[in-house]
Amino acid sequence: MKFKINKVAVIGSGVMGGQIAAYITNAGIPVVLLDIVLSDKEDRNYLARTAIEKLLQQGDESSPFMQKKNAELVTIGNLEDDLDKIADADWIIEAVIENPKIKEDLYKKIDAIRKKGSIISSNTSTIPLKNLAKGQSAEFEKDLVITHFFNPLRYMKLLELVSTEKTDPESLNKVAEFCDVALGNGVVCCKDSPGFIANRLGIFFLQCGVDNAFAMGLSVEEADAVLSTPVGMPKSGVFGLMDIIGLDLIPLIAQSFFTTLPQDDVYRTIKMDYPLIEKMIKDGYIGRKGKGGFYRMIKTDAGKVMESINLKSGEYAPTAKVKLQTLEEAKGNLQKLCESQDKIGQYAWKVLSTMLSYAASIENQIADNIYLIDKAMKLGFNWKYGPFELIDKIGAKWFAEKLEKEGRAVPKILKLAAEKGSFYRIENGHLEYLDNQGRYNAVVHPKGTLFLSDIKRVSKPVISNESASVWDIGDKVLCFELHTKMNTLDAQVFSLLEETVSLIHNNAGKYAGLVIYSEGTVFSAGANLNVFLELFKSNDTEKLKAFILKGQKAYTDLRYAKFPSVAAVTSLTLGGGAEFALHSGAIQAHTETVMGLVELGVGLIPCWGGCTALLCRAYEKTGDAKAAILHTFETIAGMKKSPSAFQARDLLFLRETDKFTMNKDRLLFDAKQRVLSMVNGYEPRKECVISIPADAKGAVQSIIEKSQGHDTAVLEALQNVLCSGGSESDIRELECSEVLKLKDKDKTEARIANMLSTGKPLKN
DSSP states (O other): OOOOOOOEEEEOOSHHHHHHHHHHGGGTOOEEEEEOOOTTOSOTTHHHHHHHHHHHHSOTTTOSOSSGGGGGGEEEEETTTOGGGGTTOSEEEEOOOSOHHHHHHHHHHHHHHSOTTOEEEEOOSSSOHHHHTTTSOHHHHHHEEEEEEOSSTTTOOEEEEEOOTTSOHHHHHHHHHIIIIITOOEEEEEOSOTTTTHHHHHHHHHHHHHHHHHHHTOOHHHHHHHSSGGGTSOTTHHHHHHHHHOTTHHHHHHHHHHHHSOTTOGGGGSOOOOHHHHHHHHTTOOBTTTTBSSEEEEEETTEEEEEEEOTTTOOEEEOOOOOOHHHHHHTTOHHHHHHOOSHHHHHHHHHHHHHHHHHHHHHHHHOSSHHHHHHHHHHHSOOSSOHHHHHHHHOHHHHHHHHHHTTOOOOHHHHHHHHHSOSEEEETTEEEEEOTTSOEEEOOOOTTOOOHHHHHHHOOOSEEOSSEEEEEOSTTEEEEEEOSGGGOBOHHHHHHHHHHHHHHHHTTTTOOEEEEOOSSSOSBOOBOHHHHHHHHHHTOHHHHHHHHHHHHHHHHHHHTOSSOEEEEEEEEEETHHHHHHHTSSEEEEEEEEEEEOOGGGGTOOOOSSHHHHHHHHHHHHHOOHHHHHHHHHHHHHTTOOOSSHHHHHHTTSSOTTOEEESSGGGHHHHHHHHHHHHSTTOOOOOOOEEOOOTTTTHHHHHHHHTOOTHHHHHHHHHHHHHTSOEEHHHHHHHHHHHHHHHTTOHHHHHHHHHHHHHSSOOOO
8 A cells, every 4th residue: 555654653752752752853853752641741632742842942953853843744643542543543653661561462462543554653662573473363463564763863873674565565655764764864774583683783893892891801981992093993992882771771682682582692701790790780870861880970070081890899989091912903903903912902802803703693583684783883883894894804714713712603694704704895886795696796875875985996087186085976067175184175175166157168068067075074174274384374475365266266166067956964064064065056955954154153254155155145135235234244243053953944044945855875876866947947146236324334333342352353344345345256355365464463363373383262
């Protein structure tokens, strides 16, 4: 039965249920949120109501509501009075406590009232689907799946999707598509096994890391220094992540595994009953949500101090910065790290070998292929490499031989990888993975995705230099890629952009448009401040002016190009990066985009047309020059940044015609389609001319008068730019001349230097 998801019901308003309800509203879908009635509360909807209220109290960047107004899409209720509100829901999500009996009784109530063909899913993290389906009707079992979201929903994108042979495939695909496209999840189909993929391997890894740290006498700092960024895992390490998850939750997860895992599963061999940890839990030291955990923050007369616990004595002491020679000598070479005979190398080998061989031994129990397992661990635990990618980095043959020398079992698929050379290979430019029959299979991405990494494997750039490259991504569309550190902007970027615009203009039949996109973690953190600092220190006004004008020329070439361009922005899109996007023909924004003109923090104003572009957008929207000046001034002076792309529209960094992409994996594809949709009848932008009223400066003077220190000089420069009026080219000229005046102020140089050394703005 084909259906569209128009309404969702969530039952259970706890940590996960409330987040799920809130996050679904970001797709514009109405949600009903129900929970039990508390006998001691007058408000029968107390649990659901307070859940939403708490989520609304979170900061804009952490709240699962990407816009506060989305809360209006949530209808709250309770299971005694309002169960009928789920009757017309297309998808009903159960997120109640992990008690099979409670779930079973709830399912019978749902089945009696739900509409035919609606999907029911559980957010369970440990209970197999076949156990959830026991005692239910055949029709209910057909529509029952597991949709396991990860906490926090907004930033942990993994969705483990579990079905059985009895699940209706069409309904399953519809939920998968909705979670992928509308919610932005990385959907991984798992087998119906205990803990699925991420928790099965991730919790095993944590337990293994803790167990071996106790056994080998490592401090929590030493263990976390090893099992973090050096092996491609989050900097929180093992003990830090335990604190984030909650020490009290780990035994509950372990107990659930013990009731469902086979008797011969290696998980059962890991020691978990440590008196110290039991005491910590009893005393409330359960991690960040408690008094502290393996780490805690305390207040002293000297300020806040981070402490860590001694695993032997149980006493806290200030954390020690560990400098491990073994890690420095290995320099990211995991094989060399695991070969080291000191306790650091032995610890790395013991934990990694145990966890990775465990993953290889159960790969066919938890997923259809190793690529899905690697994807799940990267999305669910923020690992840089999945377990099989890690084995490849260590060396599959070396890894298998070392296990054999130690008399340890070598899983079948690991033996095959050792014989073949690796779990992954590039064949004719395409990425392939090994299966447990010794065959390589092509990695197939979902329809509607496009990866620059795939294109780069099979082609060469059309043009490139050290800072940027241009790729042909098909259908006559080119892609401009930044590849500097944090995608910062320098003269080489501008040179290549000018060359790219000319290339497309001169080859109109061959090329039709341009996407600006980078597959890294950020779109662009802005200008390369080292360049500005050098120019300020050299006191070479002409070189500084030439650099500013070069950026202006490149961006205005793009702005008035005769072909469509689309900036595919994501994550940090700041300063010069925001200016880059503002000068494109349109923007396709990943919803998790932080956009802002933040130059004030380094004692500058936007000088590559950012003041001009934002002012013109405000003027086009309001038709009121004074209102446009005030909006632009307040935005730049306040260094306002959008917590998401939705707020970027409120700040006018995005126009009403710009579009959003929820799933970052779909961003490049969506941007390319946007270019193609703009080709026919595309007309270049017309230059904006603004007539400024005589009292324009007064509109912002009160803000300047409240400023202090160097901010005053920078804001006066901004005032001069915004309140002079004229054409866009006139205003851009003022941007340049005002920055040249700021060059003579030592305080600007000090701000730039401080930002480069500390990453924080200086108030001087």
